[in-house]
Amino acid sequence: MAMRAIFYVAIVLVLTGTAPSESNMEGAALYALRRAVKDPGNVLQSWDPTLVNPCTWFHVTCDADNRVTRLDLGNAKLSGHLVPDLGKLEKLQYLELYMNNLAGRIPEELDGLKSLVSLDLFSNNLTGPIPPSLSKLSKLKFLRLNNNRLTGRIPRELTKLENLKILNVSNNNLCGTIPASGSLSKFSEGSFADNPRLEGPELIGFVRYDTDRE
Ligand SMILES: *[C@@H]1O[C@H](CO)[C@@H](O)[C@H](O)[C@H]1NC(C)=O
Numbered sequence: 261m262a263m264r265a266i267f268y269v270a271i272v273l274v275l276t277g278t279a280p281s282e283s284n285m286e287g288a289a290l291y292a293l294r295r296a297v298k299d300p301g302n303v304l305q306s307w308d309p310t311l312v313n314p315c316t317w318f319h320v321t322c323d324a325d326n327r328v329t330r331l332d333l334g335n336a337k338l339s340g341h342l343v344p345d346l347g348k349l350e351k352l353q354y355l356e357l358y359m360n361n362l363a364g365r366i367p368e369e370l371d372g373l374k375s376l377v378s379l380d381l382f383s384n385n386l387t388g389p390i391p392p393s394l395s396k397l398s399k400l401k402f403l404r405l406n407n408n409r410l411t412g413r414i415p416r417e418l419t420k421l422e423n424l425k426i427l428n429v430s431n432n433n434l435c436g437t438i439p440a441s442g443s444l445s446k447f448s449e450g451s452f453a454d455n456p457r458l459e460g461p462e463l464i465g466f467v468r469y470d471t472d473r474e
């Protein structure tokens with residue numbers, strides 16, 4: 261009896277096409293962000309989850325297939341925190357959330373942003389580590405995390421980001437040495453400034469004896 265009921269429900273779903281489309285899922289991912297932030301300037305007012313896709317929402321840009329390619333919410337007075345759901349936006353190229361007051365961690369799930377070119381989270385109140393998983397964002401050109409309260413080491417995995425053109429992690433509370441190989445070797449001190457506990461570039465080709473332990 262129950263089996264038969266499930267069968268009929270399945271048929272109805274197929275016939276009416278109510279299985280969620282990809283753009284609906286992207287709308288849901290963005291709506292999860294809306295729920296996680298305070299928005300005193302009402303910049304997210306147009307974010308209506310009942311629409312077929314988020315492509316008419318303000319500050320959201322889509323491609324011809326109605327997949328989200330840009331989120332432009334810099335300087336929008338948002339507080340609250342980031343959500344792992346954002347990692348579902350596979351076609352997102354620009355994640356612009358700089359100059360807000362977002363707190364909490366950078367979700368490691370952002371490694372799902374396979375198309376991402378620019379990750380701009382600078383000038384917020386973010387804590388916790390830089391997720392090593394960000395090294396999976398192989399198209400990334402701009403990584404600006406400066407002016408937050410990030411801690412921990414700079415993940416060596418980031419040396420794999422071959423397309424990185426701009427890196428800024430200055431004015432955080434990072435520690436350890438700066439990995440000096442791969443894509444990170446081309447950035448100068450200005451990318452890492454104002455991290456009082458950061459020790460500078462690692463020494464390559466020397467055996468390093470740590471005399472004082474942390
Ligand atoms: C940053 O977050 C901390 C709590 O983690 C809070 O005390 C502080 O006021 C926040 N900073 C700003 C500028 O809002």
Ligand SMILES: *[C@@H]1O[C@H](CO)[C@@H](O)[C@H](O)[C@H]1NC(C)=O
Nearest residue numbers: 406407427428430431450451
């Ligand atoms: C990094 O950001 C700081 C502000 O936090 C800025 O002063 C500096 O010029 C930037 N450096 C680079 C290399 O982008």
